[in-house]
Amino acid sequence: MKVKRVSNISKEEFVKDFLIGNQPVIITDAMDTWDVKKFTPSHLKEEYGDSLVQIYNDLFDMQNVDTLETYFDENFIENKESKEYVRWYSQLLDADLFWSDECFEGLKSSWTHPYFAPTEGLVFPYSETGKPKDITKHQYPYKGIFISGEGARTRLHKDPFESNALLCQFYGTKKIYLFHPSKQASLMNDEDYVDMVNVNHEKFPDYKNITPDYEDTLQPGEIILFPSGWFHDVTSASDSISITWNFIHASGMDKLYNHLKNNPEDGQLKVLKYFLADQLPAEPTYEDVMTFYEQNMVNY
Helix, strand or coil: CCCCEECCCCHHHHHHHHHHCCCCEEECCCCCCCCHHHHCHHHHHHHHCCCEEEEECCCCCEEEEEEHHHHHHHHCCCCCCCCCEEEEECCCCCCCCCCCHHHHHHHHHHCCCCCCCCCCCEEECECCCCCCCCCCCCCCCCCEEEEECCCCEEEEECCHHHCEEEEEEEECCEEEEEECHHHHHHHEECCEECCCCCCCCCCCCCHHHCCCCEEEEECCCCEEEECCCCEEEEEECCCEEEEEEEEEEHHHHHHHHHHHHHCCCCCCHHHHHHHCCCCCCCCCCHHHHHHHHHHHHHHC
16 A cells, blocks of 8 residues: 655644554655755765765664765666665764764755644654754754665664654655554564565564555655654665654653653663753763653643
């Protein structure tokens, strides 16, 4: 089944029908006024080709660091099926890595916060009343420029903290498979996800009994919502450039809190602490995070 495509949707409809409703959707008109020419291989290579970027395999394991120009030259070529993926994240940790914040700063006038996406009432990143979080001006968790040659793939996974993700497709196309959260028992074995391309049937015996809920191809100018808890597998059907980020609206506070309560050793907790730095004590503990959300749940 194809993902529902909509246009001219209000923030209220987006929250009600797709965040609270927990359904994937593709918005077709939110990028219409953006200067997408600034997100082409030629422009990014010219302006940011000397920048060092992190290069990953198909499941978020960093393989290499190289210049963006080198990645383009080696992967954006005819008849080349890429196995590597540039995930050039904006800062999300107190660590000295090759962040993309300078690039995002240079591009901020070329796009806008999608008109349908909430900027207030957010619990991750936390938005104080009257202080909206605009994606072009503020940090968001896992905000990144994703650059991938044809064939590069992000294997099946779901996003951290029961968060939602938006992915804006600027250049090229992406083949997407989506599975409902209720199918987790067939898709995961402990912390491991099934590889849809090379299925280990001994480890995932029930996978043969399920099918994707949605199968679609994201086109340039479209934005897709990966809702909370949904499993997704994404392959670059052609050379591709996109931008993505994660967030949790107040309507998902219970999911976030329950996830944290049940997963005190979550390896991504350091990201959550980074985005709550202004709200937590120095060197915060897990208990500090839980206390913060317990105190703020009443506000939502």
